[in-house]
Amino acid sequence: MRAEARIDLDRLSSNINRLKDAAGTSLMAVVKADAYGHGLVEVGLAAEKAGADWLGVALLEEAIKLRTHGVRVSILAWLVSPGSDFKSAVDHDIDLAVASIAAFKEISALPNKPRIHIELDTGMTRGGFLDEWHELLKQDFSKVTVVGIFSHFARADEPGEKQNTDQLNRFNEMVADLAALGVNPPIKHLSNSAATLKDPASSFDSVRTGIAMYGLSPDVRSLGDSKSLGLKPVMQLRAKLHLVKAVPASAAVGYGATESTQTDTKLGVVAMGYADGIPRIAHDAGVFINGRKAPIIGRVSMDQFVVDLGADSTAQSGDWVIVFGDGSQGEYTADDWGAASGSINYEIVTRIGPRVHRIYAPHVY
Numbered sequence: 001m002r003a004e005a006r007i008d009l010d011r012l013s014s015n016i017n018r019l020k021d022a023a024g025t026s027l028m029a030v031v032k033a034d035a036y037g038h039g040l041v042e043v044g045l046a047a048e049k050a051g052a053d054w055l056g057v058a059l060l061e062e063a064i065k066l067r068t069h070g071v072r073v074s075i076l077a078w079l080v081s082p083g084s085d086f087k088s089a090v091d092h093d094i095d096l097a098v099a100s101i102a103a104f105k106e107i108s109a110l111p112n113k114p115r116i117h118i119e120l121d122t123g124m125t126r127g128g129f130l131d132e133w134h135e136l137l138k139q140d141f142s143k144v145t146v147v148g149i150f151s152h153f154a155r156a157d158e159p160g161e162k163q164n165t166d167q168l169n170r171f172n173e174m175v176a177d178l179a180a181l182g183v184n185p186p187i188k189h190l191s192n193s194a195a196t197l198k199d200p201a202s203s204f205d206s207v208r209t210g211i212a213m214y215g216l217s218p219d220v221r222s223l224g225d226s227k228s229l230g231l232k233p234v235m236q237l238r239a240k241l242h243l244v245k246a247v248p249a250s251a252a253v254g255y256g257a258t259e260s261t262q263t264d265t266k267l268g269v270v271a272m273g274y275a276d277g278i279p280r281i282a283h284d285a286g287v288f289i290n291g292r293k294a295p296i297i298g299r300v301s302m303d304q305f306v307v308d309l310g311a312d313s314t315a316q317s318g319d320w321v322i323v324f325g326d327g328s329q330g331e332y333t334a335d336d337w338g339a340a341s342g343s344i345n346y347e348i349v350t351r352i353g354p355r356v357h358r359i360y361a362p363h364v365y
């Protein structure tokens with residue numbers, strides 16, 4: 001094997017407990033996008049075992065895959081557009097988010113009162129009812145089971161930001177509009193990871209936690225890092241050194257010869273590239289081997305990238321290096337890779353490609 005993502009499901013379980021304590025409510029484990037790159041089915045089953053009360057996904061096919069692999073807790077799918085196979089959702093006992101009149105009409109035309117969660121646009125201006133809200137209030141709710149009502153914060157990673165209070169107030173108003181018609185969804189949910197950690201007043205009946213469950217901070221700068229939040233990063237990414245070679249000073253490295261060695265040194269060729277989710281534009285990141293960092297030199301290519309190991313390095317071809325981990329040994333973290341590529345930890349873990357083996361085991365150092 002040349003590259004592996006080691007997923008420690010005990011850490012996932014510890015993070016779920018930490019988040020349930022913070023929320024004081026039930027918890028929906030968000031496992032969309034292959035569980036943020038950690039493996040949909042493995043993480044879904046582990047989250048259920050660790051006490052998650054719900055699983056949340058974007059797509060209907062993600063929800064169905066979880067059901068067919070034995071998940072029994074409630075599952076909510078929220079990116080289910082008109083024209084979707086709603087019947088198969090109902091057959092698999094999947095709750096559906098409804099964000100448009102068109103979807104409401106299709107779903108309420110099905111037999112057996114499908115289970116829905118009404119999605120509200122409270123100010124993010126993305127998903128949920130906004131212009132069609134008053135039309136929704138005129139619909140016949142007797143053909144559906146309204147299980148939930150929910151919305152999503154745009155700036156929960158900026159505690160104290162006025163938009164958060166505005167969204168919370170708008171949420172309460174819209175819930176009251178519906179209650180005035182006698183529709184009282186038992187599960188109101190608004191918080192993502194950041195709000196769960198920093199704004200318990202928004203927890204209502206359940207919280208939808210994604211990134212923090214994977215042990216990563218929703219925003220290191222405004223909320224602090226994993227450790228300060230009591231979270232344990234679940235994924236450790238490792239790769240093999242395909243090759244170690246001594247090179248002289250002034251050797252131009254990689255496509256475009258964008259960088260050259262400053263001194264005589266040893267370079268390592270890491271067997272992982274942008275096809276595996278290593279951002280091509282990353283700089284100020286690299287790998288960790290034998291107790292120290294070896295930074296990237298030159299451009300990341302499709303299947304490999306080059307690091308500067310240093311002239312005195314004892315690393316050998318075939319050795320494993322840590323691409324990112326929890327940072328406890330001084331290695332780079334997913335946060336570092338996010339910062340190094342103008343992105344965020346969410347994108348770093350989610351884009352780890354299918355060629356990288358997921359190993360469900362403790363991290364190794």
Ligand SMILES: *Cc1c(COP(=O)(O)O)cnc(C)c1O
Pocket residue numbers: 030032078152191192193194208209210211212218
């Ligand atoms: C992705 C997502 C979440 C989880 O967000 P995190 O910041 O990862 O906790 C929650 N709710 C919805 C609707 C989402 O799309």
